[in-house]
Amino acid sequence: MNNIILIFGGDSVEHEISIITALQIFKQYNGKYNLIPIYLKKSKFYFISSMEISTFKNFKYKNEVQFEANQNYFKLHHKKINFLGVWIVSHGKKCEDGSIYSYFNILNIPVISQDQYVSAICHDKELAKKIGKITTLPYFSLFRNDIDNKLDEIIKKANKIGYPLIIKPCRLGSSVGIKKVNNSNELVDKIKETLYLDNKIIVEKYLNNFEELNIAILKNKAKYLYSEIEKIKKGSILSYNDKYMNSSKSMIKEEKELPAVINEILRNEIIKKSIELCTNLNTSGVVRIDYLYDKDKKKLYFNEINNIPGSLAYYLFDKVNIKINDLIDIIIDNGLEEIENNKMLIENYKDNVLKGTNNSVKLFK
Amino acid sequence: MKIVNILCVFICFNYLHLCFLNILQKQYYSLKRLFIYLTQNKYLQYEIIISVFIILSIFLKIQIISFILALCFYFFIFKDKLIKFKITKRIIRNILVFNVILPILFIFDFCKATLMFYFFFIISFLISLLIEKIIQKRYINQAKCKLKNIKPLIIVITGSYGKTTTKNFIYEMLNKDYRVCITKSSYNTLNGILITINNDLKPFHEILLLEIGLDKKNGIKKFEKIINADIGLVTKIGKQHLSTFKTFNNIINEKNKLFGLIKEKGCAILNIDDKNINNPNLKVINKTISTNKKANYYIDNIEYDEQETRFLLHMEMKEYQCKTYLHGNHNLSNLLLSIAVADILNVNHSYIIQKIASLENIEHRLSYKKQNNWLIIDDSYNSNYEGFLSSCDLLSKMKNYKILISPGLIESTLTNKEKDIMYKKINVSCDLFCIIEKNDFFKDYPFENQRRFNSFKECIEYLNRNYYEIKASILIENDLPDIFIK
Numbered sequence: 001m002n003n004i005i006l007i008f009g010g011d012s013v014e015h016e017i018s019i020i021t022a023l024q025i026f027k028q029y030n031g032k033y034n035l036i037p038i039y040l041k042k043s044k045f046y047f048i049s050s051m052e053i054s055t056f057k058n059f060k061y062k063n064e065v066q067f068e069a070n071q072n073y074f075k076l077h078h079k080k081i082n083f084l085g086v087w088i089v090s091h092g093k094k095c096e097d098g099s100i101y102s103y104f105n106i107l108n109i110p111v112i113s114q115d116q117y118v119s120a121i122c123h124d125k126e127l128a129k130k131i132g133k134i135t136t137l138p139y140f141s142l143f144r145n146d147i148d149n150k151l152d153e154i155i156k157k158a159n160k161i162g163y164p165l166i167i168k169p170c171r172l173g174s175s176v177g178i179k180k181v182n183n184s185n186e187l188v189d190k191i192k193e194t195l196y197l198d199n200k201i202i203v204e205k206y207l208n209n210f211e212e213l214n215i216a217i218l219k220n221k222a223k224y225l226y227s228e229i230e231k232i233k234k235g236s237i238l239s240y241n242d243k244y245m246n247s248s249k250s251m252i253k254e255e256k257e258l259p260a261v262i263n264e265i266l267r268n269e270i271i272k273k274s275i276e277l278c279t280n281l282n283t284s285g286v287v288r289i290d291y292l293y294d295k296d297k298k299k300l301y302f303n304e305i306n307n308i309p310g311s312l313a314y315y316l317f318d319k320v321n322i323k324i325n326d327l328i329d330i331i332i333d334n335g336l337e338e339i340e341n342n343k344m345l346i347e348n349y350k351d352n353v354l355k356g357t358n359n360s361v362k363l364f365k
Numbered sequence: 366m367k368i369v370n371i372l373c374v375f376i377c378f379n380y381l382h383l384c385f386l387n388i389l390q391k392q393y394y395s396l397k398r399l400f401i402y403l404t405q406n407k408y409l410q411y412e413i414i415i416s417v418f419i420i421l422s423i424f425l426k427i428q429i430i431s432f433i434l435a436l437c438f439y440f441f442i443f444k445d446k447l448i449k450f451k452i453t454k455r456i457i458r459n460i461l462v463f464n465v466i467l468p469i470l471f472i473f474d475f476c477k478a479t480l481m482f483y484f485f486f487i488i489s490f491l492i493s494l495l496i497e498k499i500i501q502k503r504y505i506n507q508a509k510c511k512l513k514n515i516k517p518l519i520i521v522i523t524g525s526y527g528k529t530t531t532k533n534f535i536y537e538m539l540n541k542d543y544r545v546c547i548t549k550s551s552y553n554t555l556n557g558i559l560i561t562i563n564n565d566l567k568p569f570h571e572i573l574l575l576e577i578g579l580d581k582k583n584g585i586k587k588f589e590k591i592i593n594a595d596i597g598l599v600t601k602i603g604k605q606h607l608s609t610f611k612t613f614n615n616i617i618n619e620k621n622k623l624f625g626l627i628k629e630k631g632c633a634i635l636n637i638d639d640k641n642i643n644n645p646n647l648k649v650i651n652k653t654i655s656t657n658k659k660a661n662y663y664i665d666n667i668e669y670d671e672q673e674t675r676f677l678l679h680m681e682m683k684e685y686q687c688k689t690y691l692h693g694n695h696n697l698s699n700l701l702l703s704i705a706v707a708d709i710l711n712v713n714h715s716y717i718i719q720k721i722a723s724l725e726n727i728e729h730r731l732s733y734k735k736q737n738n739w740l741i742i743d744d745s746y747n748s749n750y751e752g753f754l755s756s757c758d759l760l761s762k763m764k765n766y767k768i769l770i771s772p773g774l775i776e777s778t779l780t781n782k783e784k785d786i787m788y789k790k791i792n793v794s795c796d797l798f799c800i801i802e803k804n805d806f807f808k809d810y811p812f813e814n815q816r817r818f819n820s821f822k823e824c825i826e827y828l829n830r831n832y833y834e835i836k837a838s839i840l841i842e843n844d845l846p847d848i849f850i851k
Contacts, residue, residue: 001510002514002568032568084568221541221542332568333544333568333569334569336567336568337544337567337569340567
């Protein structure tokens with residue numbers, strides 16, 4: 001009766017992280033909802049009967065599931081399985097950016113997630129900075145065409161910020177494709193290289209001496225709850241390899257400090273800014289916000305916001321006494337409530353455009 | 366020939382059946398009430414005439430002619446009975462069952478069969494009742510299972526009147542801090558509650574707010590199996606549904622049994638203004654409210670004016686000065702009940718005060734409307750004696766010309782003494798009393814400030830002609846059609 005579908009996987013670079021997140025959720029959760037794992041791979045949905053890592057190591061494409069429009073159930077071996085809603089926990093492009101949300105939205109199946117607007121804004125590193133109204137490092141963004149048309153302008157902008165710079169694909173999750181540019185000679189080449197990954201690129205100031213501070217924010221009944229802050233100690237920006245490939249055991253290997261040892265003023269600043277950001281973006285569910293702290297200038301910069309954070313950032317909430325069970329219950333409760341509220345919205349206005357159009361109106365020439 | 370006969374009986378029976386169902390629907394699906402209705406309206410006499418007529422025709426062998434005549438006769442006496450017929454699932458079920466058992470009829474001779482309509486009608490009604498019971502049993506189990514799963518905090522409300530208003534007030538008070546599932550509009554029967562639990566209650570809900578209507582003796586028994594409440598309250602006990610309860614004492618006993626639904630260490634909220642409300646359940650904590658004496662939650666220093674009511678609110682130990690747009694004493698005690706619930710559930714006091722100031726009455730339940738020179742107080746949903754008097758009080762406090770429009774109370778049995786008090790109150794509180802003569806309620810109204818009309822439309826036309834320019838307060842009372850004000 002309380003079935004919730006857990007959608008994970010997806011065809012992004014963070015596909016495996018999503019599997020780990022789903023496994024963590026599935027193994028540790030025993031709350032009031034019954035989670036049904038559905039794996040998204042190569043644009044198809046598969047029902048997973050045994051949630052083990054080995055299942056995904058060599059995945060057999062079995063138990064495909066089809067979702068039908070307007071139906072709150074799917075069929076598995078001719079058996080109907082009802083569900084209350086679909087909950088998305090897959091990361092990266094085509095998942096986290098609101099695509100899956102939109103897919104189910106069109107099918108008129110209730111989805112528990114950020115809606116497509118918030119997802120898209122959070123996913124786009126530039127939009128999040130612009131719309132979130134929050135202090136950031138100096139940056140500029142460019143599209144694929146700009147490299148041919150406005151090359152001079154780009155170099156001018158880059159010079160203005162000053163080298164070294166960081167180049168990131170604007171809409172790719174994790175730390176994929178992040179490059180450091182030391183001087184103007186490298187700039188164009190590296191930009192072109194990055195354009196293989198994404199059509200939009202963001203160029204940012206490089207910090208020499210910094211710490212990364214992360215906080216997670218959870219929405220509960222029109223209120224935002226904050227988690228503990230964690231500090232990631234590393235002198236330079238992480239590459240995808242650093243972050244995930246080297247680790248043999250867990251996905252989080254970097255030197256972490258949890259709870260972060262920071263002074264009270266900074267702590268309060270982070271909490272205040274984060275809640276402000278979430279209010280501005282109107283996020284729902286859980287998000288993780290990453291900040292960069294410049295140790296030299298003692299200044300805090302917003303780096304990025306993750307609308308479906310890895311592991312749901314449960315390890316951060318654990319420290320403020322929101323256990324994973326409560327966390328998931330809160331997310332699903334609020335998601336379902338939002339769905340109910342959305343149902344109340346008036347969607348169909350009776351219009352008489354077609355009725356009023358008489359035959360004499362020429363629709364086509 | 367036989368086929369024609371069969372067809373004729375089939376059509377005739379179905380037609381009759383529809384007519385009877387329609388009457389039955391209006392008599393709340395009670396066979397007893399149907400029987401009383403039929404005898405009172407002389408249908409049974411007609412029926413006997415028709416039966417004699419048919420029996421005669423058997424001997425005279427003019428069956429078809431007699432049949433057609435009988436059909437015409439039926440059509441004639443029932444022709445107004447098919448208007449405003451609501452096709453519900455229950456009606457469809459009845460029709461289906463009736464048609465399924467109808468073929469048994471054809472083992473009988475055609476004419477004898479004609480006389481057996483009542484038998485078929487009752488049998489089919491009983492069978493569909495049985496089917497309903499089975500379906501209901503399933504719904505009850507489903508609801509029980511769901512409640513066990515979700516475990517919401519349950520608040521139950523009953524009372525003779527003011528249930529829906531109180532329910533809405535409580536919902537408004539709790540809505541910010543809790544996720545509340547509420548019975549839709551005035552769903553207050555067992556089935557209505559089952560529908561709410563089965564369809565509207567979602568796993569994320571924390572509070573289930575139920576309005577329970579009790580209209581007959583031992584009606585609460587059905588609820589006992591399902592509901593295990595945390596907070597229970599009785600708004601007020603009046604003489605509603607006296608015909609089914611038989612005595613006023615029965616009503617008091619039944620309504621007070623609601624407190625038995627509350628589980629151990631739950632909370633009962635008692636309105637001590639009403640002497641009839643008392644809690645027989647000793648395992649629960651009692652909280653009291655009052656509009657005129659000391660209690661856990663009470664108000665004093667009440668001041669009315671045209672716009673708002675101001676009062677001093679005492680909540681346990683604390684005091685607050687409040688104002689509200691609500692009027693009438695009965696509304697204030699409804700408000701107090703909701704304040705008590707909100708406080709018990711730890712809603713912020715400042716939020717409660719803020720809500721008190723913004724609560725408004727639902728339309729037709731003592732709501733205000735400005736129309737040109739007139740202030741229209743619409744209380745047309747009201748249908749109880751105490752509410753009527755309290756609204757009259759309100760009207761008498763108005764400063765301009767006072768008009769009261771009412772067709773009288775439906776379904777109430779007032780003693781002569783009570784009626785006397787009512788008449789005197791009307792006389793004091795209004796300058797013009799427009800009586801709509803829909804029923805004979807105000808037939809013996811003795812005072813001179815009255816004017817009688819046949820319909821509401823007539824009354825409004827009259828007021829438009831004569832009082833259009835005058836600043837007036839118009840109170841509309843008791844079950845009027847709601848199309849009138851534009």
